[in-house]
Amino acid sequence: MSDQNTVLLVIADKTEWSRVISVLGDAGYRVLTTRSAKEARARTRDVLVDLIICEDNLSNENGACLLCDYRMAHPEIIRLMVKTDKVAKDCKTNSDRAAVYQFIRKPLDPQQIGLLAKRALEARELGRRHRLLSRELKFSDDSPMFEQPQPLRNGVQCHNFEKLVYSSESMSALCNLAKQAATTDLPILIQGETGTGKELFARALHFKSERNQSPLLFQNCGGMSDELLQSELFGHKRGAFTGASGDRLGLFRAADGGTVFLDEISDVSKSFQVSLLRFLQDGEVKPLGSDIVQHSDVRILAATNVPLEKLVAQGKFRQDLYFRLKGFEINIPPLRDRRDDIPVLAEFFVRKYSEEMRRRVLGISNDVLERFSNYSFPGNVRELENEIRRMVALSQDGDYVTHRHLSPDIAKVSPTRNLVSTKALQFDGATLKEKVESLEKELLRDALARHRWNQSEAARELGLSRVGLANKIKRYHIEQLS
Ligand SMILES: Nc1ncnc2c1ncn2[C@@H]1O[C@H](COP(=O)(O)OP(=O)(O)OP(=O)(O)O)[C@@H](O)[C@H]1O
Ligand SMILES: [Mg+2]
Structure with a gap:
């Protein structure tokens, strides 16, 4: 990042800096110079500076003290300090406090200072990117569950x-x-x-x-x-x-x-x-x-x-x-317009949260899936996910999640579908017998689908024997859809 938008400030009162300044200028930086701490403070009030290079023994003020002030007031400015060999004890404490990015020793080496400035600015840029990416990382959740649908x-x-x-x-x-x-x-x-x-x-x-x-x-x-x-x-x-x-x-x-x-x-x-x-x-x-x-x-x-x-x-x-x-x-x-997604999402969330909570949940009861499929889910998938997380938290090892674990709003939803308006009753000109048979067929198909073709459970719900149900399936040619 060496463009004229990047501003460097050199605070030194010696002529030996002219070569350093021209090398930095050639590298594309805008270089400002001041001789004293007072002048430097005035400049940084008006101009946004990215990096400061400061001598430690300025004529009226100690360079380390000045950098300490900058650390407090403008922590984002990178601080480099030129150090002489004889450093008083209080100067040493100040230069520690100033959290200088790097000390420079004399004699000055312009090329090396140019490289140092470049590296320091790049490090600051990387720090900024790192902060942004960390924010992104916070959201990412690489659950292995996604690898094997x-x-x-x-x-x-x-x-x-x-x-x-x-x-x-x-x-x-x-x-x-x-x-x-x-x-x-x-x-x-x-x-x-x-x-x-x-x-x-x-x-x-x-x-x-x-x-x-x-x-x-x-x-x-x-x-x-x-x-x-x-x-x-x-x-x-x-x-x-x-x-x-x-x-x-x-x-x-x-x-x-x-x-x-x-x-x-x-x-x-x-x-x-x-x-x-x-x-x-x-x-x-x-x-x-x-x-x-x-x-x-x-x-x-x-x-x-x-x-x-x-x-x-x-x-x-x-x-x-x-x-x-x-x-x-x-x-x-919305989820209510794609109800076929409800069972797969429900099972997915049951697996996800039972793994996360280390609870051995066996599955989700049909009764719960029915209520879900009759519920409007104004909060969509997020609401379904929260509901299941709560249900898994309330369940015990070896349980199915059942209607006992449902929150009150969903528990009061009816588990059966209202079939009176289904296509079973919609054809004109049919006899009463045809209409009754059609409705019966529809009710059987619905019960079987809800119990996922577990014929014993469907028969129990319909008040039929297992054999009675099997006969009706045969009579009406009801087939399991794949
Ligand atoms: N198809 C899906 N499969 C798995 N999880 C899903 C699915 N859709 C949504 N979710 C989960 O539901 C929750 C809400 O999803 P997301 O935050 O993407 O919704 P959104 O549309 O951005 O909501 P909002 O408008 O409120 O910001 C998240 O926890 C997300 O993981
Ligand atoms: Mg969102």
Whole structure:
């Protein structure tokens, strides 16, 4: 990072520095010089400095004391100190306190000082990236469960797209589209109610893309002021606004080569939408308080609970930005509209939490699955996951999770489906006998499906003997769907 945006300050009152200063200038840094501590303090009030090189025996003040002050007031400035051999005891304590990055010995070697400055600035940059990546790492959870997707009982196939688990046709179609979209560089807009898996989808898209060796960084845009959001994404120079005590790289540059996920994109102001549009058009990043425009190659994924089309119609979201963001559009259906996913997700979460809590749970009862399938899940998959985590926590080793473990809201849901409105009664012109038989067939099929073709359990529920049920299955030609 040696550009004219990087400012070095040399505090020394000797002429022997001229060669060092010209080497640093040649390396592309903007080099400021001052002779005294007082002058240095005045300069750093006006200019954002990245690195200071200071002599220890300045004429009016001890260099180590000055660096101690800088450590307190501007900890982000890298401090290098030139040390003479005879150091008084109090100077030594001060230079320890100043937490100097490295001491320089005389005679001065300009090339070596140039290399030292470069290395120190790179180390600071790496530190910043490390902090950003650690934030990302906090979210990642590499459970080995995802490596081996398992087909479930009774032929119900469980699929995976990275860490997404599903079985329904609508999710299969969506994941197939997502797998194709992932390999392109187009922005992707992910829409869906809360808890439907938008963030999980974003991770899957990144890890399926060619950018998967570069960072995936997250920004929640909800409830952020424009200034804060601008500085989080585009970065800022120290002093760009009140409270900007250090430089900030910004996610767009930190994720260069990778992906940035903008969550709750519907919340950004009209004026921020303009900045974002500019970035999407030409990849330009201008940190707050800086005149220099930089570039970053980042793929944008954005998510929202509120359909953007609706906001565009209301004039709250720019149409041009909406079109830019939806290079591909992924609309995740609510869980109540893809009920086939409920059993596979439920089993997946039972396995996950019984392993996590080290509890030997045998499985999930049909009665619970029925109630789940009749429940509306306003909190979608997150609500299902929380419910199962709670149920596993309440269960004992060797138990099935059953309705006894359900939370009150779901426990009061009826375990049977209301079949009066099913297709069994919908054909016109049928005789009463035909309608009754059709309803009986439908009820048998429903009970068998809910008990996963355990004929003894289905017979018990229907008040039939096992043989009686088997006869009816034969009579009505009911077949187990694979
Ligand atoms: N298909 C799925 N397979 C496995 N887990 C899922 C699936 N969908 C969602 N989850 C889990 O449900 C929880 C909520 O998912 P996520 O945070 O991605 O939802 P979201 O749509 O981003 O929600 P919000 O709008 O509230 O931010 C997470 O714990 C996630 O792991
Ligand atoms: Mg989310």
